[in-house]
Amino acid sequence: MPITLTPMIQACVLHFGEMGSRWGINRTVGQIYALMVLHEQPLCADEITEALGISRSNASMGLKELQSWELVRLQHIPGDRKEYYSAPGDLWDIAKTLIEQRRKREIDPTLSTLRDLLLSEPATEEEKYAQQRMQEMHDLIEMLTQWTMEIQRLDSAKLSKLLKLGNNIGKVLDMKDKLFSASKH
Amino acid sequence: MPITLTPMIQACVLHFGEMGSRWGINRTVGQIYALMVLHEQPLCADEITEALGISRSNASMGLKELQSWELVRLQHIPGDRKEYYSAPGDLWDIAKTLIEQRRKREIDPTLSTLRDLLLSEPATEEEKYAQQRMQEMHDLIEMLTQWTMEIQRLDSAKLSKLLKLGNNIGKVLDMKDKLFSASKH
């Protein structure tokens, strides 16, 4: 039974395809993943091929890519030799994986490059200035990274509490500020 | 006087070029911006052309792109008809602009697409499930967006306080949790 792509689902799949191509991910991979997230049952390569109108080999490559991002779960159905893939049921898990993988691929190499460059002695005034800015970049990126890592530690339940809290994070930070300086004295 | 590209600065410029191409931004634009951030004085198109070994027209296009991201400041030097560009002196300003622009280009269209799709009535069980997931996506993305918007409101000074606070954000959130539930009763 071929999977149905209703106009609504198709629109969503196409949108994430477009968006995917604005990120590092290509259109097809974006489409495959959207399809998978929106579909309750695991999908096999042939179903994807058919639903998206792409070649079998392209589907295979897309699935490999998604595996390298650790965004899909591979599973087998007894009596069927096909491989079935599904996205995690918890969207927050997906988001956490995305954040982590992007950090590994984009942030970590940058931090390590910056650290390396900061080790060399500046020869000129120009280099001195450049190194200052590299130091600032490094510190800022590292701080933001720490921040997201903290947030990633939260589980779905805690997260939805914060969701309900809404946009009062500013107040919370202010509160913390007072508390923190108070506890210091 | 042609601007000097020492090995250290060059290495950094090339690195951000590579990284840029993993994001939506292309290599040249990444290189131009790295060069600009590391350089204290404003740069004109010819200096960029020479320093990066690219064509004059490519430099022009790159600068246009950076202007559309609102990442550069255009200024004129009296008695010189060239246009000079510089990056903001405060890195946090740069980061905030990047975050905001990416939100506009990547997040906002997705949220609005999801909202549209959530308006239609699900015809089948399949669509019902798909819509549930779209709703989850929408809520999660919106929450994370709110969060970053709050953080963006902080100025450099407050930010560096948090930087010193280090990786204790988890504790702060716990603290908030207690306080918040306490103030409710």
Added chain:
DNA sequence: CTGTAATTTCAGTAATTACTGAAATTACAG
């Protein structure tokens, strides 16, 4: 207003990335 330096546009081309179909490999039912 004029002349020219600076910038931008754009058609053509280079470089890169995505995709296909055929062939090779893998892996499982029997």
Added chain:
DNA sequence: CTGTAATTTCAGTAATTACTGAAATTACAG
């Protein structure tokens, strides 16, 4: 172990994106 279904690899090609150089436009000093 065998046969075959499923998957992957990969060379060739299509599609996209980046870049250049020439021509057009802009904008300013005088």
